[in-house]
Amino acid sequence: MNIISKIPTYILILVLLLVACTNFSWKPSDPGTVMVELSNPEKSLSARVIATKVQGAYIFEVRSIKKDSVLEKKIISAPIGYHEHSVSLTWSNDGQIVTATIDHDFGEDNKVFNLNINVSELISQITDRYP
Numbered sequence: 001m002n003i004i005s006k007i008p009t010y011i012l013i014l015v016l017l018l019v020a021c022t023n024f025s026w027k028p029s030d031p032g033t034v035m036v037e038l039s040n041p042e043k044s045l046s047a048r049v050i051a052t053k054v055q056g057a058y059i060f061e062v063r064s065i066k067k068d069s070v071l072e073k074k075i076i077s078a079p080i081g082y083h084e085h086s087v088s089l090t091w092s093n094d095g096q097i098v099t100a101t102i103d104h105d106f107g108e109d110n111k112v113f114n115l116n117i118n119v120s121e122l123i124s125q126i127t128d129r130y131p
Contacts, residue, residue, distance in 0.1 A: 028055040038089040047098040078102040
């Protein structure tokens with residue numbers, strides 16, 4: 001066998017070595033890290049997504065800016081992919097729904113989570129709790 005006939009074998013070995021030495025995992029954010037935060041249009045509420053101890057799991061919460069208290073929260077998560085999660089927030093125009101989106105796979109199959117906020121009900125609860 002001459003050297004030219006062995007080139008495809010050498011290329012295959014090189015590719016396998018590169019793949020074996022490549023680490024596709026990524027380091028998660030430290031627990032408690034605020035991944036993203038965004039105020040509602042009226043600037044009375046703030047939504048944020050916070051990293052937890054579990055890789056790929058987050059706390060999605062809405063807080064009263066004035067009272068600095070949590071009004072709504074839930075745990076959200078996305079699969080671990082080849083890149084670090086990219087997390088974004090958007091508020092509906094009326095400020096009643098906040099949406100968290102987690103991109104875990106280069107824009108494919110993003111995970112989307114909503115928190116529905118009844119602002120008038122929350123304001124009355126805050127007023128009752130904190131006169």
